[in-house]
Amino acid sequence: MKMKVESVNLTDPSLLLRPEPVYDGKPVSAFRNFDDDENDPMKARVRKTYYDMHTNMSVDFVKAKMAKWLKFNHFKATMKEALIKLNDLVDESDPDIDLPNIVHAFQTAERIRDEHPDEDWFQLIGLIHDVGKVMAFYGEPQWCVVGDTFALGCKWGPSIVYGDDSFRDNPDTHNPKYNTKYGMYEPNCGLENLLMSWGHDEYLYRVLVHNKAKFPKKALHMIRYHSFYPWHAGGDYQHLLKEGDEEIKQAVLEFNKYDLYTKSAGIPDVEALWPYYESLIEKYIPGVLEW
Ligand SMILES: [Fe+2]
Ligand SMILES: [Fe+2]
Known part of the structure; x- marks a missing residue:
């Protein structure tokens, strides 16, 4: 049975704010601009998503989300079942931008397989990287996913x-414990010690660790930080980074090359591809998992 979640669009809004990279000869389109436009409901929706996120995402809020999700007591499913479950979340209000999630998953995986035929763990990371979005089934709003x-x-x-305007109503903006250059951190504490905003990256990373996935460390980093654009694209937080974090960044950037939403790349034959990817699931993250 298809479960529908009204007005949840699980295409990352972040992707709508960037130029579409060239793939298969498709030209790069212009940046969507960030200006408000009452006549462009998509732009308004993306803006609202981020304003809601930036207003609510505080240290206390993230800790509460962790307390909720890191019990891993929401459901039990194999990785394949979770991927299929995620695919049932569709937003019918937006036919222009929606690609079924499973198509995005397989496109990402297959693009990686083309260029990294020997790194099967990397291909599987491509397949599963967005599966943390299943949180949307359990009452999490889009801005939290x-x-x-x-x-x-x-x-x-x-x-x-x-920017700062979107954070003006966030409690941490006005809290001297958190609103300074270093805030609650020591200089050069390292990427992995940063408390990240709650979303599908951090959640899936935690799910993989909790369920003892056999991925290399690099793979877990790709999952955990793939949406951390202010760091890997914007160059922020340099004063908090330590030796070795640059290596993590290179891995994340290598992954992000393949994480594209595009209808121009052709629709993969999902049924034909499943047996191969099931064998990878069996190798790296087998069995029934706790989510
Ligand atoms: Fe993602
Ligand atoms: Fe993605």
Whole structure:
């Protein structure tokens, strides 16, 4: 049975704010601009998603989300079942931008397989990287599931979309414990010690660790930080990074090359591809998982 979640669009709004990269000869289109436009409901919706996110995402809020989700008591499913479940979340109000999630998953995986035929773990990361969006089935609003992520507990990164204005009603903006350059961190504490905004990246990372996935460390980093644009694209948070974080960044950037939403790349034959990817699931993240 198809479950429908009204007005939940699980295409990352972050993707709508960037030029579409060239793929299969498709030309790069113009940047969507960030200006408000009452005549463009899509733009208004993306803006609202980020304003809601930036207003609500505080240190306390993230800790509460972690307390809720890191019990891993929401459902039990194999990785394949979770991917199929995610595919049933569709937004029928937006036919122009929607690609079934499973298509995006297989396109990402297959693009990686083309260029990295020997790195099967990397291909599987491509397939599963967005499956954390299943949180949308359990009452999480879009702004708590998708979109760019950022670090909490210190001054907002200058390259976060919509900037300081979008954080004006966030309690942490006015809290001296959190609103300074270092906030609650020591200088050069390292990427992995940053408290990240709650979303599908952090959740899936935690699910994989909790269920003892056999991925290399690099793979887990790709999952955890793929939406951390203010860091990997904007260059923010340098004063909090430590040696080795640059290597993580290179891995994330390598992954992000393949994470594109595009209808121009052709629709993969999902049924024909499943047996191969099931064998990878069996190798790296087998069995019934706790979510
Ligand atoms: Fe994602
Ligand atoms: Fe994605």
